[in-house]
Amino acid sequence: MNIRVSDIKQYFYCPRVVYHTHYTPVSRPTTHPMQIGAIQHEVMSLLERRRTLARYGLDAGSRQFHISLHARSLGLSGVLDLLIETEDEAFPVEFKSTTQRLNLNAKYQLTAYALMVEECLGQSVSQGFIYRIPTQRITAVPISEILRRKTLHAIEQIRSMLSDERMPPPTPQRGKCVECEFRRFCADVL
Numbered sequence: 001m002n003i004r005v006s007d008i009k010q011y012f013y014c015p016r017v018v019y020h021t022h023y024t025p026v027s028r029p030t031t032h033p034m035q036i037g038a039i040q041h042e043v044m045s046l047l048e049r050r051r052t053l054a055r056y057g058l059d060a061g062s063r064q065f066h067i068s069l070h071a072r073s074l075g076l077s078g079v080l081d082l083l084i085e086t087e088d089e090a091f092p093v094e095f096k097s098t099t100q101r102l103n104l105n106a107k108y109q110l111t112a113y114a115l116m117v118e119e120c121l122g123q124s125v126s127q128g129f130i131y132r133i134p135t136q137r138i139t140a141v142p143i144s145e146i147l148r149r150k151t152l153h154a155i156e157q158i159r160s161m162l163s164d165e166r167m168p169p170p171t172p173q174r175g176k177c178v179e180c181e182f183r184r185f186c187a188d189v190l
């Protein structure tokens with residue numbers, strides 16, 4: 001069973017969203033914020049090609065945008081916004097269309113990319129970056145042991161939940177349910 005990196009982010013938001021995404025047939029129209037986010041990502045990719053790597057604290061390195069990764073042993077796949085490679089190391093970069101503080105979900109998502117880069121490209125990853133597009137702010141995120149452990153644990157939990165077709169309990173933070181597109185399938189939160 002293949003898991004997507006977006007599943008990990010959603011899992012930490014509400015595990016049931018991952019279940020519904022895989023097993024509940026709803027049409028998911030592209031929303032206006034999603035369209036804006038996609039345009040911002042494209043513009044960002046074009047601008048980043050012309051810039052130096054100084055803002056990442058690097059003197060030199062190669063860049064690949066929208067790199068498709070599939071890590072067989074992890075059963076994980078996703079498209080990374082940017083990968084910077086130096087002689088010794090690789091640095092995954094995720095672009096975010098938000099001005100808000102970095103939440104843990106984004107760090108777990110970045111860690112998942114780091115794990116995939118290590119498996120797919122054989123490069124070690126000690127840190128990645130999250131680039132908040134509206135503020136042009138780049139935050140370095142060390143890929144710590146604890147982030148790795150929790151991300152791997154989440155992958156196991158997601159795989160087990162999906163292979164057993166087991167719907168997990170609802171999020172205890174019911175405020176999240178108010179605008180949730182899957183709300184009508186979660187009778188126990190109404």
Ligand code: SF4
Nearest residue numbers: 014170171177180186
């Ligand atoms: S309605 Fe609530 S419990 Fe159900 S999937 Fe959405 S956030 Fe999770």
